[in-house]
Amino acid sequence: MRKVRAAAAAGVAVVALAACGAGGGEGAAEGGAPASSSAGGAAGAEEAPAAAASKDVRIVGSGVEDHETWGPKAYVVRYEVTNGGDGAADYFAQFEFLDGDGDVLGSTGVTAEKLGAGKTHKGDTAPLPAEITNGDMADIKSVRVSLVERT
Template identity: 35%
Template sequence: MAAALLVAGCASEAKPAKEDPGPASGDVVITKQGFEDSAVFGPHSWMVRYTITNSGTDAADYFVTLKLADKAGKQIGKSSAVTTNVRPGASTEDRIVSLPRDMTTGTTANISASEVVKVERVPH
């Protein structure tokens, strides 16, 4: 998704629209990110570990989406995961492992940082 801005005859360069992280975005905090060796996903896998604290009043499932960026900060992919049945007020830890299918350009080896860009909290 991209947006262009025209003001009084001046054109500005098209820039990607920033995603709205959602009202539950404060419920998710990245605690660790980087390459790890995984028995399931293989050596040198980009893994993001995070904590979810349910600030809602009902148990909920969380859909978390990450932006994957290269050293220059350019988005090169997105990863997402679901964490189910987090009770109100409770905290839980989870992880997202980025796979080749998550990449829009480059490879997972090009990932340098991740950022939470969207969190959906769906009550049970």
């Protein structure tokens, strides 16, 4: 089921990125609450690949703003993907948008393709109205990284 959700979110991300392009993200967005990552570490002496990949994605700012690509009063997420692996990799990251109670309103995904070892991809994204299925866009108060896949 996780693969199906990831594939569906990846498809939405590819369509959104193809339609709008991935912009560079400099500075923090105005009015946003701090973002948190929900990806946990692996137990034991060695990290699982998924846990290692989750450390490669970071939200650097989020909040409501008037944005050239995403439009007026968009909830914009500025993020960075840094390849912490030994070779080039493709990344998919899923972001969940939360209301004031911490309930998930919806999610969107982004990709970074053929990212070289030690290189960083910077971008920004915003949810499309169709991706917020459990409330309204105006209900978004925070965002978190919910899934990272590195291939």
